[in-house]
Amino acid sequence: MSEIKDFLNPNSMLTPGIAGGITMMIANSLWVNFDFPPKYTAIVMCLLLGLMVLAELKAPIWQKPVYYIINVLIIFSVSAGSNVVYCLR
Numbered sequence: 875m876s877e878i879k880d881f882l883n884p885n886s887m888l889t890p891g892i893a894g895g896i897t898m899m900i901a902n903s904l905w906v907n908f909d910f911p912p913k914y915t916a917i918v919m920c921l922l923l924g925l926m927v928l929a930e931l932k933a934p935i936w937q938k939p940v941y942y943i944i945n946v947l948i949i950f951s952v953s954a955g956s957n958v959v960y961c962l963r
Contacts, residue, residue, distance in 0.1 A: 890945050893923045894952025901953065913954065920949040 897919040904910040924946040931941055
């Protein structure tokens with residue numbers, strides 16, 4: 875269980891990077907199979923994955939929205955950037 879807590883650490887940069895990869899994979903799968911728009915699917919997935927990190931955060935209440943916004947933006951940036959690179963090849 876300690877491995878999951880290490881992964882969901884909001885101070886870790888590995889967490890948003892891997893979450894962005896997972897988001898891209900899910901958004902692209904839903905796009906190819908069900909014709910869902912990938913950018914809107916990705917932002918919804920980013921918001922949900924950001925909540926998982928926020929649930930594990932032990933910080934003052936004023937820091938939680940800051941961590942949430944920054945993590946969601948990083949996850950979405952990784953996801954959208956990876957999706958564009960994938961589509962351009």
